[in-house]
Amino acid sequence: MNYYQQHHQEYLEGLKTFLRIPSISTLSEHKPDIQKAAEFVRDELTKAGLNQAQLIEGQGNPLVYAEWLGAPGKPTLLFYGHYDVQPPDPLDEWKTPPFEPAIRNDNIYARGSADDKGQTYILIKAVDGLLKQHGRLPINVKFLVEGEEEVGGEHIESYVASKPARLKADAAVICDTEMFAPELPTICVGLRGIVYGELWVQGADHDLHSGIYGGAAPNPIQAIAEILCALKDAQGHIRIPGFYDRVQAPSEKERAAWARLPLDEKEYTEKEMGAKELVGEPEIPLLERTWARPTLEVHGIRGGFTGEGAKTVIPARAVAKISMRLVADQHPEEATAQLKKAIAAACPKGVTAEYKPIHSARPSLVNPDNKFIQAAAEAMKQVFGKETVYIRSGGSIPIVAAFDEFLGIPSVMMGFGLPDDNLHAPNEKMHLPNFFRGIEAVARYLEILGS
Amino acid sequence: MNYYQQHHQEYLEGLKTFLRIPSISTLSEHKPDIQKAAEFVRDELTKAGLNQAQLIEGQGNPLVYAEWLGAPGKPTLLFYGHYDVQPPDPLDEWKTPPFEPAIRNDNIYARGSADDKGQTYILIKAVDGLLKQHGRLPINVKFLVEGEEEVGGEHIESYVASKPARLKADAAVICDTEMFAPELPTICVGLRGIVYGELWVQGADHDLHSGIYGGAAPNPIQAIAEILCALKDAQGHIRIPGFYDRVQAPSEKERAAWARLPLDEKEYTEKEMGAKELVGEPEIPLLERTWARPTLEVHGIRGGFTGEGAKTVIPARAVAKISMRLVADQHPEEATAQLKKAIAAACPKGVTAEYKPIHSARPSLVNPDNKFIQAAAEAMKQVFGKETVYIRSGGSIPIVAAFDEFLGIPSVMMGFGLPDDNLHAPNEKMHLPNFFRGIEAVARYLEILGS
Numbered sequence: 095m096n097y098y099q100q101h102h103q104e105y106l107e108g109l110k111t112f113l114r115i116p117s118i119s120t121l122s123e124h125k126p127d128i129q130k131a132a133e134f135v136r137d138e139l140t141k142a143g144l145n146q147a148q149l150i151e152g153q154g155n156p157l158v159y160a161e162w163l164g165a166p167g168k169p170t171l172l173f174y175g176h177y178d179v180q181p182p183d184p185l186d187e188w189k190t191p192p193f194e195p196a197i198r199n200d201n202i203y204a205r206g207s208a209d210d211k212g213q214t215y216i217l218i219k220a221v222d223g224l225l226k227q228h229g230r231l232p233i234n235v236k237f238l239v240e241g242e243e244e245v246g247g248e249h250i251e252s253y254v255a256s257k258p259a260r261l262k263a264d265a266a267v268i269c270d271t272e273m274f275a276p277e278l279p280t281i282c283v284g285l286r287g288i289v290y291g292e293l294w295v296q297g298a299d300h301d302l303h304s305g306i307y308g309g310a311a312p313n314p315i316q317a318i319a320e321i322l323c324a325l326k327d328a329q330g331h332i333r334i335p336g337f338y339d340r341v342q343a344p345s346e347k348e349r350a351a352w353a354r355l356p357l358d359e360k361e362y363t364e365k366e367m368g369a370k371e372l373v374g375e376p377e378i379p380l381l382e383r384t385w386a387r388p389t390l391e392v393h394g395i396r397g398g399f400t401g402e403g404a405k406t407v408i409p410a411r412a413v414a415k416i417s418m419r420l421v422a423d424q425h426p427e428e429a430t431a432q433l434k435k436a437i438a439a440a441c442p443k444g445v446t447a448e449y450k451p452i453h454s455a456r457p458s459l460v461n462p463d464n465k466f467i468q469a470a471a472e473a474m475k476q477v478f479g480k481e482t483v484y485i486r487s488g489g490s491i492p493i494v495a496a497f498d499e500f501l502g503i504p505s506v507m508m509g510f511g512l513p514d515d516n517l518h519a520p521n522e523k524m525h526l527p528n529f530f531r532g533i534e535a536v537a538r539y540l541e542i543l544g545s
Numbered sequence: 546m547n548y549y550q551q552h553h554q555e556y557l558e559g560l561k562t563f564l565r566i567p568s569i570s571t572l573s574e575h576k577p578d579i580q581k582a583a584e585f586v587r588d589e590l591t592k593a594g595l596n597q598a599q600l601i602e603g604q605g606n607p608l609v610y611a612e613w614l615g616a617p618g619k620p621t622l623l624f625y626g627h628y629d630v631q632p633p634d635p636l637d638e639w640k641t642p643p644f645e646p647a648i649r650n651d652n653i654y655a656r657g658s659a660d661d662k663g664q665t666y667i668l669i670k671a672v673d674g675l676l677k678q679h680g681r682l683p684i685n686v687k688f689l690v691e692g693e694e695e696v697g698g699e700h701i702e703s704y705v706a707s708k709p710a711r712l713k714a715d716a717a718v719i720c721d722t723e724m725f726a727p728e729l730p731t732i733c734v735g736l737r738g739i740v741y742g743e744l745w746v747q748g749a750d751h752d753l754h755s756g757i758y759g760g761a762a763p764n765p766i767q768a769i770a771e772i773l774c775a776l777k778d779a780q781g782h783i784r785i786p787g788f789y790d791r792v793q794a795p796s797e798k799e800r801a802a803w804a805r806l807p808l809d810e811k812e813y814t815e816k817e818m819g820a821k822e823l824v825g826e827p828e829i830p831l832l833e834r835t836w837a838r839p840t841l842e843v844h845g846i847r848g849g850f851t852g853e854g855a856k857t858v859i860p861a862r863a864v865a866k867i868s869m870r871l872v873a874d875q876h877p878e879e880a881t882a883q884l885k886k887a888i889a890a891a892c893p894k895g896v897t898a899e900y901k902p903i904h905s906a907r908p909s910l911v912n913p914d915n916k917f918i919q920a921a922a923e924a925m926k927q928v929f930g931k932e933t934v935y936i937r938s939g940g941s942i943p944i945v946a947a948f949d950e951f952l953g954i955p956s957v958m959m960g961f962g963l964p965d966d967n968l969h970a971p972n973e974k975m976h977l978p979n980f981f982r983g984i985e986a987v988a989r990y991l992e993i994l995g996s
Contacts, residue, residue, distance in 0.1 A: 120855060121854070184752070187751065244855070288756075297820060298818045301970040304842045305938065306938070306939050306940055307818060307939070308835065308842050308868075309834035309840045309870070309939065310835050311820060313824075316777065319843070323771055328894075367749045368749045368861075369895060372763075373763045374761045389759040393849050393860070394851040394856070395846050395847070396851040400864075400866070401571065401634075405571060405845070406739070409844070410819075415856075417755060417855075419756065443824050444824040487757070488756045489754065518754040518856065518858050
C-alpha cells in the first residue's frame, strides 16, 4: 500500500467537508457559502504546504491562489479548478440531499462531487502527498481556483489577463473533464465554447383573457415556439444564417480514433442518458455531434400560468434561456450577432423579442503533441495501466482559451469524471476509485515532469 | 332619486365585503375562502327575502340555491352567477391588492369585481330591491350560484342534470358577460366552448448537461415548441386535421350587424389590449375571429431552469397548458380526440408527449327571437336609454349548454361588464355606473316579464 492508498479515509473526509458547502454561484443568496468554500480551498492549500495561499478578492467571487516555487530550472504548472457548483434543482429527484455527501456502490453522491470539487481536491491532495512525503515538489506549481465557473468565469479571465507575470507557467493543468470510460485514462484536447442568454418576448402589456381576446391577441409563448423552430429544424440543423461558416471538421485521423473508442450507443442512450433514442443532425456521427458540432439548446422556459389547474390567460410575456455551444473556429461575439439577427428575423407579428446575453466562452483546441500533454498521458497510463486516449469534450471551460490568449500556455485537461456522473443534474456523483487514482496520477505527472 | 339610487352606498359596501374573500377555485389552499363566499351569497339571499336559501354541498365547492315562488301563473327565471374567482397572479402588476377593493375613477378594482361577483351581486340586489319595495316579486325566481366556474363547473352540470324538477324554469338569466361599449345595452347570444388541458413532454429520464449531451439529447422544451408550431401556423390557422369541419359561419345578417358595432380597432388594440398589433387569421374580420372562430392558445409553460443566471441543463420534461376555444357545432370530445391525434403526429423523435385534459365545455348559440331575450333587451333599453345590441362572446360559460340540454331552457345573457375590465388579469375592475344600472335593469326585466 503506497502513501496515497494509506490516506484514502483522510481524503474522503476532506472531500465530504468540501461538498457540504452549498457554494452555488448562480444564486446570489449563496454568497456566504461561496466565501466559505473559497476559504476551505485556501486552508487546504496552506495545510498542504504551499506558500502565499490567499484569497484574491474585490471582483466577483474570490479567486484562491497559492504557489510552491522551490524547484528552479524545472517547469512550472498552473493548476486550475473551481469551487462553485450548479444549483441542485430539481431537488425532489435527488436520492440523498445534494449537500449531504452519501456513498453508495463506490460512488460519492453530492452536487459538485465531479464538477468540480472532487477534481479540484485531487490536485490539492496530489501536491499535499508529495510535500508530506518529500518536503518538496519535483517541479514548481501555482494554483488558481475560481468560484464563478458555473456563471461564466469572467473575473478569472480579467485577472489572468492582468497578471501574466504572477501566473507565468509552462502549462496549465485543468482537472474538470472526464474519462471516456471507466478505467480508461483520457486527456481532453478540445472544448466547445458557449454563448448563453435569455430570449424575452413581450406581447400585450398585460395578461389577457383567452376567451375575449383569443384569436386576435399575440401570444408570447407561441412566439417563442415559432422563434425556436425557426432557429433549429426538427433534424437538429441550426438555421441561423452564416452560423456554420467557421466550423472546422475534425481530421480524418481524429475521426478514425474516435470511431475506435469503446462506445455502446444503445447503452449510452438508454442507461447513461436514460433516453429512448438519440436526436441531432442525422448525417453526423454521435461523438462528432457532441464534440465537434455547435448546438442550440433551450434550457428553461417560463411564461403564463403554471400553477395547479386551469387559467385561461394569454400571458403578456415569456422568457426562455437558450445557449449555443460553439466549436473552433467560431467566435462568441459573431455567433451572438448572428443569433440576434436570426431572432429578429423570426420574431412573429404582434410581439417584440429581445436576446439578453448572460455569458460566453470561446471554443478551444489543443495540439496533443506537446510534452506536457505527453507526460500527462504517460502518468495516467502508469497509474491506470492502460494506453491514454485523446478525446474532446462538448462542454465549455472558458479558462482554457484565456490561458492560451493571455499566458500563451497550453492546457492539459486530465479529467477523472465519468460520463454518467450526472453533471448539472440530480444525483451528481464521483467514482471513488477514479478520485483516489486521480490523486496518484497527478502526483506521478509531477514526478515525470521533474525527472 | 329612485329606490335603487338611494341604496348605492349599501350596495357598494356589500360588494366590497364579497370581493374581500379570496375565493380562488383553482388553488386548493383557498377552500376555506370558497366556503366563506358561498355562505356570504346564501346569507345575502336570505336577507333579500328569498326562501329556501341553502348551500348544496357534497360534490366539489358548494352550490347556493334560493327561490321565491309566490307568483303562480307567472314565468319563472333561473338566475345564475358564480362566486369563485381566478387566481390574481402576477401579483406585482396590481396597482392595489386584488382582495382589497379600491375605487378609482368610477371603477371598483378587485379580483372578481366583474367576473363574476359584481354581476352576481347585481342579480341579488335587483330581487332584494323589488322585495323590499313591494313585499313580492312580479314573477317567480330561483337562484343557482356556483363556485367552480373558473375550474370548469362540472359539479353544477351534474347537479343540473340530476334536478330538472327543482330547477324547472322558463329561462335562465346569466349575468357574466359584458356590454359591447360603455352605456351600450348588450345581450350575448353566443358563447365559445373550451377544451383545456396540459401537454406533458418527456425526454431523457433525468436532466442532462448540455455540454456533454447537446447535439444528441432530446429536448422537451424544443419538442413542445415543435408541437405548438405544428398545431397552429404563424398566421393563426389551426392545423389539426378535421378541426374546422363543424365550424358554422355566422349569417350574413349577423356579420352585417357586427360590422355596425362601434369598434375602433386601433383603440381596441393599443388601449384595451395594450398590444402593438392584432394577430390571428388575416382573412377573417376581428369580431368574427374572437366570437365565431375556434382558437388554440398556450396559457403557460414550465420546464428546465428558470431561476436567476445560467444553468446549462437539457431538462428531462416540460409541460404546457393549452386550450382550444370551440364554436358551434364543434364537440369537446371530438376536438380533444383530434388534438390528441395531432399531438401524437407532431411529437418529435426522442420524446413522448401526452395530453391530459382538465376541463371542457360545449359552445352555445341562442336564438334572440324568444320573448325572454326580447324582454331583457327592452328592460336594458329603458334603463340605459339606448337600443340593445346582440353580440357573441368568445369566452365559455359551460352552464349555458347544460341549461339547454338538461332543462330545455334558453339562457338570457345580460351582462354589465366592459371590454377593458381585465378579466383573468391584473387590475380587474367593474364600472360602478354599470353595476348600479345593472341592478335597475334586472329589476325592470322582472317587472316587464310580470306585466
